[in-house]
Amino acid sequence: MSNEIEIGRGKRGRRAYAFDDIAVVPSRRTRDPELVSLAWQIDAFKFDIPVIAAPMDSVMSPKTAIKLGKLGGLGVLDLEGLWTRYENPVDVLAEIATLEPERVTARMQEIYREPIKSELIATRLKEIRDAGVTVAGALSPHRTQEHYQTVLKAGVDLFVIRGTTVSAEHVSGDAEPLNLKKFIYELDVPVIVGGASTYQAALHLMRTGAAGVLVGFGGGAAQTTRTSLGIHAPMATAVADVAAARRDYLDESGGRYVHVIADGGLGRSGDMVKAIACGADAIMLGAALARATEAPGGGYHWGPEAHHPELPRGERVKVGTVGTLKEILHGPGTHADGTTNLMGALRRAMATAGYQDLKEFQRVDVVVSPYVAH
Numbered sequence: 001m002s003n004e005i006e007i008g009r010g011k012r013g014r015r016a017y018a019f020d021d022i023a024v025v026p027s028r029r030t031r032d033p034e035l036v037s038l039a040w041q042i043d044a045f046k047f048d049i050p051v052i053a054a055p056m057d058s059v060m061s062p063k064t065a066i067k068l069g070k071l072g073g074l075g076v077l078d079l080e081g082l083w084t085r086y087e088n089p090v091d092v093l094a095e096i097a098t099l100e101p102e103r104v105t106a107r108m109q110e111i112y113r114e115p116i117k118s119e120l121i122a123t124r125l126k127e128i129r130d131a132g133v134t135v136a137g138a139l140s141p142h143r144t145q146e147h148y149q150t151v152l153k154a155g156v157d158l159f160v161i162r163g164t165t166v167s168a169e170h171v172s173g174d175a176e177p178l179n180l181k182k183f184i185y186e187l188d189v190p191v192i193v194g195g196a197s198t199y200q201a202a203l204h205l206m207r208t209g210a211a212g213v214l215v216g217f218g219g220g221a222a223q224t225t226r227t228s229l230g231i232h233a234p235m236a237t238a239v240a241d242v243a244a245a246r247r248d249y250l251d252e253s254g255g256r257y258v259h260v261i262a263d264g265g266l267g268r269s270g271d272m273v274k275a276i277a278c279g280a281d282a283i284m285l286g287a288a289l290a291r292a293t294e295a296p297g298g299g300y301h302w303g304p305e306a307h308h309p310e311l312p313r314g315e316r317v318k319v320g321t322v323g324t325l326k327e328i329l330h331g332p333g334t335h336a337d338g339t340t341n342l343m344g345a346l347r348r349a350m351a352t353a354g355y356q357d358l359k360e361f362q363r364v365d366v367v368v369s370p371y372v373a374h
Contacts, residue, residue, distance in 0.1 A: 003015045016233075016234040016236075016237035016238070017234050017236040017237050017368060018234040018235055018236055018237075018265065019235050019236050019265060019266075019270070019271045019274045019275065020369075021234075021236060021368055021369050022236050022274055022277075022278075022366045022367065022368055022369065023274075023366065023367055023369065024273060024274065024277050024349060024353060024364055024365075024366055025353075025364070025365040025366060025367055026352050026353045026354065027353055027354045027364070027365070028354070029354030030351060030352055030353075030354050031351050031354055031355075031356065032351060033344075033347045033348050033350075033351040035351070035356065036347045036350045036351050036355070036356060036357070037356060037357045037358075038050060038343055038346060038347060038357075038358065039357070039358075040281060040282050040358060042158070042190065042192075042211055042212055042259050042281075042282075043158075043190040043211050045074075045134050045157060045158065045190075047072055047073060047074055047134075047282075048071075048072030048073075049071075049072040049073050049329065049343050050073075050276070050280075050281065050282035050283060050358060051068070051072075051073035051074070051282065051283060051285060051329065051342075051343070052073065052074045052075075052076060052136075052192075052261060052282055052283070052284045052285070053065065053068050053073065053074065053075045053076055053284070053285060053286075053289050054076065054263070054284050054285060054286035054289075054303075055076040055077060055078035055079075055081070055137070055138035055160060055162060056078060056081075056286050056290070056301070056302070056303050056304070057078055057081040057082050057083070057089075057093070057296060057297070057302070058286075058290045058295060058296060058297025058300060058301040058302050058303075058316075059285075059286055059289050059290050059295055059296070059297065059301070060075050060076060060077050060078065060296070061077075061083060061296045062077065062083065062124050062127040062128055063294070064289075064292070064294055064295060064296065064325065065077050065128050065133070065136075066127075066128055066131040066133055067294060067325055068289075068325065068329075069128075069131070069133025069134055070131075070133060071325065071326060071329055071330065072329075073329070074134055074136055074158070075128070075133070075136065076136040076137065076138050076158075076160050076284075077124055077125070077128065077136070077137050077138070078137075078138055078304070079116075079121050079124075079137045079138060079139050079143075079147060079151060080116055080139060080140060080143055080147075080304065081304075082111070082112075083120065083124050084116050084117060084120045084121050084124060085112070085114040085115065085116055085117065085120070086114060086120075087120070092111055093296050093297065093298065094298065095107075095111075096108060096111070096297075096300065096302075096316065097297065097298040097299065097300050099316070104306075104315075104316045105306065105307070105312050105315075108302070108306060108307035108316070109307050109308075109309055109312070111307070112307040112309075113309070116143075116147065118147070118150045121137070121147065121150050121151060121154055122150065122153070122154040124137075125137055125151070125154040125155060125156060126154060126155070129155055134157045134158065135155060135156050135157045135158075136156060136157060136158040136159070136160060137151055137156050137159065137160065138159075138160035138161070138162050139151070139159075139160075139161060139162075140161070140162065140163050140304070141161055141163045141178050142163075142178075144161055144178055144183070145178055148183075148187075152187070152188070152189070156189055157189060158189060158190055158191075158192060158211075159187065159189050159190070159191045159192070160191070160192045160193070160214075161180075161191060161192070161193045161194075162192075162193075162194060162195070162214060162263075163194075163195065180193065180205070180208040180210075181207070181208040181209060184208050184209040184210060185209055190211035190212075191209070191210050191211055191212075192210065192211060192212035192213070192214060192259075192261065193205055193208070193210045193212070193213060193214065194212075194213050194214020194215065194216075194261070194263060195214045195215065195216050195217045195233075195263055195264070196213055196214070196215060196242060197215060197216060197217070197233035197238040197241075197242075198238070198241055198242075199241040199242065199244055199245045200245075202215070202241070202242040202245040202246075202260075203245040203248065203249055206245060206246070206249040206253075206258045207249070210258060211258065211259060212258060212259035212260070212261050212281075212282075213242060213245075213246075213258060213259070213260060213261065214261050214263040214284060215233075215235070215238050215239050215242045215260060215261065215262050215263060215264075215280065216233050216235055216238055216239075216262060216263045216264030216265060217231070217232075217233060217263075217264055228311070228312075228313040229313060233264075235262065235264060235265040235266075235271075235275070235278075236274060236278050236366075239260065239262050239275055239278040239279055239280050240278045240279055242260050242279070243260050243278065243279025243280070243362070244279075246258055246259075246260050246279070259281040259282060260279055260280050260281050260282075261280060261281065261282045261283065261284055262275035262278075262280040262282075262283045262284065263283075263284040264284075264286075266283055266284075266285055266286075266288060267287050267288055267338075267339075268288070268337065268338030268339060269338040269339075269341070269342045269345035269346065270338050270345070271338075272285075272288075272342060272345075272346055273345065273346055273349040273350075274366070276346070276358055276361050276362060277361060277362065277364045277366055278362075278366070279362050280362075281358065281359075285342075286301065286303070287301050287317075287319050288328065288339070288342065289325065289328065290319050291319050291320060291321055291322045291323075291328060291339060292321065292322075292323065292324060292325040292328050293321050293323065293324050293325075294324065294325050295321075295325075297319075299318060299319060299320050299321050300316050300317065300318055300319065301316070301317050301318075301319045302314060302315065302316040302317070322334070322335055322339045322340055323335075323340050327340050327341070328340050328341075328342060329341075329342055329343050330343055330344065331343075331344045333345075
């Protein structure tokens with residue numbers, strides 16, 4: 001059956017599904033949650049849980065990156081954020097949290113005009129490394145050429161190139177574009193790159209040598225990309241499409257496995273369950289971790305799009321606080337809305353459906369909600 005719909009005589013569109021549109025179907029077998037493994041590995045780096053923190057100032061500081069690492073996940077520091085612009089950004093973060101709504105965007109644009117300092121990139125990454133956890137930092141595609149040597153000298157285990165959308169081939173009229181394939185080939189560290197939301201875009205990124213591909217446009221709760229640019233990726237379909245690209249690239253490359261990381265639209269534990277069910281190997285969390293008492297945003301959440309100097313397409317949103325980072329990830333749960341004990345929920349969903357590990361769970365059956373199908 002075709003998945004295309006006629007929008008009008010001159011245009012057809014493909015039907016796509018968000019996580020809210022689907023549900024996981026348990027099988028005939030169940031198992032104890034204690035028998036379920038949430039372990040995940042990318043390249044030589046092993047993690048107890050499939051959680052990567054989004055490189056956003058409201059989510060990650062060096063301290064929260066260290067804490068997440070000790071809780072079994074991977075913290076990624078935004079190397080274009082406040083921690084690499086200011087020696088001590090605590091007062092700046094506090095100001096952002098207290099700004100009146102009508103003043104937020106303009107003031108944030110002013111705050112983020114402060115230049116990025118190479119010595120602060122090195123200092124922040126060293127702080128994380130000295131704590132004994134896996135070190136990861138992120139740059140946007142247009143800043144990668146400028147700062148990546150500083151990042152590599154400072155010592156990262158994993159390098160993340162993250163933008164609203166990242167292509168293997170970028171056309172620029174006034175600057176030398178980033179050649180991802182050449183860049184990744186010359187690096188000594190694994191690279192995670194994205195976002196991508198289609199089969200073909202993901203396949204091209206996989207062919208660059210990336211170790212992982214981010215699916216989606218990130219910053220779901222804090223982005224206005226759909227209203228400002230008209231761009232949106234229903235995440236269930238996007239993850240399933242990119243998982244298909246991973247499968248085909250595995251055959252094409254003779255066995256090279258590229259990890260699929262869902263990035264965006266993952267505010268509650270049920271969304272994370274469905275992301276893995278659709279084929280994700282891991283999940284990148286923003287708003288879900290911005291709700292932690294230790295989060296730098298102080299109950300608020302925003303991404304780099306919110307302070308773009310020319311076209312802001314994000315907002316500072318109030319997400320509140322629901323518990324410590326440990327309680328949000330591992331419990332005990334104190335809320336029944338899917339905001340705490342995220343890993344406990346994932347473990348229980350996998351156990352209820354009868355699956356032992358993440359790769360097995362990618363094969364679970366899902367259904368589409370009837371109101372969507374009709």
